[in-house]
Each structure stands twice: as structure tokens, then as C-alpha cells.
Amino acid sequence: MSHYQILRIHSSINKPKRKLAGRSKDIQSDLWNITRIGFLHYEEKKMQKVGYIGLGLMGKSMARNILKAGFPLVVHNRSREAVEELSAEGAQPAASPSDVANQVDVVITNLPDSPDVEQVALGRAGIIEGARKGLIFVDNSTIKPATARSVAEKLGEKGVSCLDAPVSGGDIGAQQGTLVIMVGGPIQALETVRPILEAMGKTITHVGEAGAGQIAKAANQIMVAAQMVALGELLVFARKSGADPQKVVRAIQGGAAQCWTLDVKPQRLFAGNREPGFKAYMQAKDLGIVLDTARLYGIPLVSASIHNQLFNAMLEMGMSELDNSAVIGVVEALANITLLEG
The missing domain is CATH 3.40.50.720 (NAD(P)-binding Rossmann-like Domain)
Known part of the structure; x- marks a missing residue:
């Protein structure tokens, strides 16, 4: 039964009815049942498996x-x-x-x-x-x-x-x-x-x-990788330069640096939580897709290439199953300091 037929039946129920030897209520009940069954059939048809x-x-x-x-x-x-x-x-x-x-x-x-x-x-x-x-x-x-x-x-x-x-x-x-x-x-x-x-x-x-959806996702991963690396660098920079990283984060959250990464990830890192929301090896894989596609079209991606090296360093350091924000561990190793020192 089509949606159009259902609407026609429903419309007929609402029209004034002529009494037929006391059968008007029965006719209305029958029509309502037909409508209900038809509508349920229509809804079931819409619900894809x-x-x-x-x-x-x-x-x-x-x-x-x-x-x-x-x-x-x-x-x-x-x-x-x-x-x-x-x-x-x-x-x-x-x-x-x-x-x-x-x-x-x-x-x-x-x-x-x-x-x-x-x-x-x-x-x-x-x-x-x-x-x-x-x-x-x-x-x-x-x-x-x-x-x-x-x-x-x-x-x-x-x-x-x-x-x-x-x-x-x-x-x-x-x-x-x-x-x-x-x-x-x-x-x-x-x-x-x-x-x-x-x-x-x-x-x-x-x-x-x-393929366009995958191109959009690759573009997304360029930005995500950049944010994760930048977060790691700013926290290590603040710590080794003598500022409180938590206060630095609060100070810049209201400015141009504000983003989802800055809102969500620092508190996990400050708590020593590097459990995966998105695993580092997947971030490295995605950057590989980005760079392979860029080479195919002759597109130079300087920062993405550097970020790819940092995420691959995570894999070599045994951090492949950690969250992608744990790339801070590579930055910590390079700076010879840890975020949670002191």
C-alpha cells in the first residue's frame, strides 16, 4: 500500500458518512484498521535493514x-x-x-x-x-x-x-x-x-x-595531527621555560588558539591519561594516506611531512596503542623533560 493510498483512506474516514442501517460505526472501524495496517506496512518498508x-x-x-x-x-x-x-x-x-x-x-x-x-x-x-x-x-x-x-x-x-x-x-x-x-x-x-x-x-x-569523502577526511587529519603536535610542543615549551602549563592553557583558551584539542586533551595529559580515543598508529596511517595522495598530485605538504615523522617515532618508541595526543612523549624525549615533572 502506497503512502498516497494511506492518505486517501485516512481522508475518507474524516469525511461525513451516510448511515447504512446502523453499520456506519463498523465501516469506520474497518477503514481505521485498514489505515493502521497500511501505515504500519509503510513504516516497516521505510526501515532499512x-x-x-x-x-x-x-x-x-x-x-x-x-x-x-x-x-x-x-x-x-x-x-x-x-x-x-x-x-x-x-x-x-x-x-x-x-x-x-x-x-x-x-x-x-x-x-x-x-x-x-x-x-x-x-x-x-x-x-x-x-x-x-x-x-x-x-x-x-x-x-x-x-x-x-x-x-x-x-x-x-x-x-x-x-x-x-x-x-x-x-x-x-x-x-x-x-x-x-x-x-x-x-x-x-x-x-x-x-x-x-x-x-x-x-x-x-x-x-x-x-573518493571526495576520503579527501575531506585526509584534510581533516592534516589539521588533527598539527593540533596534537602543537599541543605537545606548547605544553613542553611552557614547562621547560618555567611557566605552569595548566595556567598557560587557561590563558590561551579564550584567544585565537582555542580549539577542540585545547579544550579536551590537556586535562587528560595533566592527569597522566594517554589511553586511546584515537590510536597513534592510526594517526600515522592516516598521515601516510595524506602524503601518498599529495605526492600523486604534486602537492608539497611540509608540516604534515614533519608531523608524520613524529607519529612514526611514536611507533618506534612503543607508543603505537596510545592516544594520538601522546605524541607529546616524542617532544618530551627531544626536550629531555616530562610534562608531569615537579
Whole structure:
């Protein structure tokens, strides 16, 4: 039953009715039941079935928010713990990416790197093997723009609409459903899945065609890396120069230096908390994507190149699993001082 038919029936109920041998109430009741059943059918048809593949630090929270929003959810992950956790909350487990794709209207991935997305999307038992015309593929991973375009082209040959939709906001944004989502791909597909994305994020921006979402995320990571390094440098600079770093932060928060990083990260560092909201090795990986893409187009990125060296130094120093703000540890080592001294 179409929405238009439902509205016509609903309209007929509200019109004046001629009494037919005491049957007007029964007729009205019958019409109301038809309307109610039809409307429920319409609402059910609107509620897309979603698959989510990749239940890591952020992916699990994002999938949970989709489930909380009322969407039927199918999940798959290499490790079973996250699958079992979400299954206990109402999600349906699937044996493989192809099994997920075969059951849903929209399949979403959130994976570590470009090769992982290629394997899950195009490999053996991958999404492509379970795909059908009309399926929408949304990738929340941060990968190379060229990979996003290649995957979109190959899945497109099977009638799948593809959106590269990387996110920003860290684990807190994933938990709270307040992520920023940058989308590349057909606008019609975006509008179809917008209610699903709104369960995960507060700001959803269509940037352009396939790959454009990944370009926006790469640009975002240039700024994030710069802020993390700058924060580490200013805190170490203040400490070794003889000022109280906490007071310095308070002094500059109201000026031109004010930003999310300055508002959120210092207190964690002052408390000695370097637990990951966004892991250092992921920041290094993202900067690698930035620099690879920049080389492809002949773009000199001087500061990003230096920041990449600092994050790679974190990996060499055994800090790959720490928060990206823990890059201050590299600055501390270079300055031969620690933030928490004294």
C-alpha cells in the first residue's frame, strides 16, 4: 500500500458518512484498521535493514547506535567478542561479509586500512559475492581516495551504490552519536541512507563524487595531527621555560588558539591519561594516506611531512596503542623533560 493510498483512506474516514442501517460505526472501524495496517506496512518498508562489518573501538559504538535507532542490524567481525556483545542487544550475527550483504539493504564497513576494505568488499566471501542490484555500500573507514574510487567502480558493476563516508570525532563522538561524517558518492544514495547516518553523527556533509569523502577526511587529519603536535610542543615549551602549563592553557583558551584539542586533551595529559580515543598508529596511517595522495598530485605538504615523522617515532618508541595526543612523549624525549615533572 502506497503512502498516497494511506492518505486517501485516512481522508475518507474524516469525511461525513451516510448511515447504512446502523453499520456506519463498523465501516469506520474497518477503514481505521485498514489505515493502521497500511501505515504500519509503510513504516516497516521505510526501515532499512543494515549490516555493519568491523566492530572495533569506534565501529562497535556506531553499530550500537544504529541498533538503538530501531534499525534491524546484522553484524560481522573477525573477533567474536564484539559480535556476541551486540547479538545480546538484538543484532543478528553473520558468518561473512557476503552473508551480511545477502541479507541487508545497506552494508556499512569500518576497517583499519585500504587493503582491509578491498578484501572485505571485493575478496573471497566478500560483499561483492552477496551483493545485488540496489544494495548501498557505505564505508566509514579512512582509506586512500583511489581505493574508494576503485571499490565504488567494481561494486557499481553489480548495481551497488557506493558512499565513502569516513568519520571524525573519536571514540567519544562514536559513543554519543555526534560524529562528523564526510560523504563522497551519489547524492541519491546519501539521501536514502541519511536516517542511518543520523543515528551515528550530527554533521553529515556531501563533499562530492566517489573518493571526495576520503579527501575531506585526509584534510581533516592534516589539521588533527598539527593540533596534537602543537599541543605537545606548547605544553613542553611552557614547562621547560618555567611557566605552569595548566595556567598557560587557561590563558590561551579564550584567544585565537582555542580549539577542540585545547579544550579536551590537556586535562587528560595533566592527569597522566594517554589511553586511546584515537590510536597513534592510526594517526600515522592516516598521515601516510595524506602524503601518498599529495605526492600523486604534486602537492608539497611540509608540516604534515614533519608531523608524520613524529607519529612514526611514536611507533618506534612503543607508543603505537596510545592516544594520538601522546605524541607529546616524542617532544618530551627531544626536550629531555616530562610534562608531569615537579
